[in-house]
Amino acid sequence: MSDRPNILFFMVDQMQGRVLEPDHPCLTPNLDALASRGIRLSQAYTPNAVCSPSRASLMTGLLPHNHGVLEVIHVVDEDQCCLRTDRLHWAQRLEHLGYRTGYFGKWHVERTEKLEDFGWQVHCLPASARYRQRQSELRGTSGAQQQFTLAHYIDQPPGYKRNLLYGVTDQPPERRGMGVATSLAAEFLQEVLRGETPWCCFVSISEPHDPFICSEEAFSLYDVDALALPANLHDDLSDRPGLYRKAGAPFSQMTDRQHREAAACNCASITEIDKLFGGLIDLVNDAGALDNTIVIFTGDHGELLGAHGLYCKNISGFEEVYNIPMVMAGPGIAALGTVDARVGLHDLCPTILDLVGAEPLPDLDPDSRSFAPLLKDPSLAPSYRSGYAEYYGGRYRLTQRIYWEDDWKLVFNGFDYDELYNLSRDPFEMHNLASDRAYEDRLRHMLASLWRRVRDSKDRALWNSHYAGLRLAPFGPGIAED
DSSP, X not given: OOSSOEEEEEEEESOOGGGGSTTOXXXXXXXXXXXXXXXXXXXXXXXXXXXXXXXXXXHHSOOHHHHSOOSOGGGSOTTSSOOOTTSOOXXXXXXXXXXXXXXXXXXXSOSXXXXXXXXXXXXXXXXXXXXXXXXXXXXXXXXXXXXXXXXXXXXXXXXXXXXXXEEEESSXXXXXHHXXXXXXXXXXXXXXXXXXXXXXXXXXXXXXXXXXXXXXXXXXXXXXXXXXXXXXXXXXXXTSOHHHHHHHGGGTTOOHHHHHHHHHHHHHHHHHHHHHHHHHHHHHHHTTOGGGEEEEXXXXXXXXXXXXXXXXXXXXXOHHXXXXXXXXXXXXXXXXXXXOOOOBGGGHHHHHXXXXXXXXXXXXXXXXXXXXXXXXXXGGGGGOOEEXXXXXXXXEEEEEEEEEETTEEEEEETTSOOEEEETTTOTTOOOOOTTOGGGHHHHHHHHHHHHHHHHHTTOHXXXXXXXXXXXXXXXXXXXXXX
């Protein structure tokens, strides 16, 4: 057995972090077990609210303006949102240390899909022939399309295509996308677990991203009528950017029952994910390798799921979008359950390298930092008290920056007025304090800290927004120098 730890990394797409709270109705026994022998980071956040920028940040440790992927890559021209290839990825460091590396499922980081250039020796993405072959094997030869016993479509406003928001299918998870990726990963694990070489297996699935699809078996585990509605479902958003209210229009006709059905389908999908993830952990455990394996479960960004009357992500800077699940266990990680520390998805890049004793990637400060010391000694949590995220829109161009410090959160909106929340007193972000003169000192302090992040991370376009027609913040960059 190698002296270096193995890594099993499981990544989901568009999952709320609060789903893993102990009082949440979502059934996740395997994730709960993982947290009980490791750490759940309850204040983990994404550096960007959509897939491609956040995933590129995970791989590089850089904020989006530094790695170049500002939006989802398939919605812009090929000469836009291109990953800068002069920066190393953490998997390349593992490869140099002799790790056997494998990546299975959704990539979405850059366009070439030549993962061997980024440290992944074995890889199988949805567009590959091998992936499609396994998909065909799992679905059988009948070729029958899946049937929905429950489905809800969004068909408003007129002129837009009809989109499925949630549904209950006759297909079990093993035959759907999540099953294909985990099946291929299991095949890789069965191979590397027989050897002595350290390995890293990365499993990336597209669920529970909308549409929220689940099997009849998983859906039956939930009493739809007993599910609580989001506490902020009927927020009128009257003191928030007008764009938020505009984004909620397609969902405004949903009934409380439909909101509950959506939540049940989302939870059921996560329960299916939990089961498949548990199967991979069992493979490692049965081979006697679990004690020497770092296990990581996280997501690229969150999901509104009815919060503030909204679904999906994109429009808004709310916690349901930015707070992500993050659970870790294994060598170098204390077994202490939940830890309240503000760490970012991009911070996993230097953290993983720190945990395996690899040379760090150059020039990551101040974009990201390793939180391996926190994983070993959670009493350090008070030193992980701030976070920073940036958003550029998707299809619609927006400028948004988010800064967290202790219980406070600032959302700087370049397209409208700003937001200031106290998450301790107002965890569902119902009361925007940005225009309250009683909090002007707090707003100034938060903006000064945000401007320092802009300056120190070399976000040159925003830092140089002194032009008279671009003075859209209540306090300008100069306060960062105070």
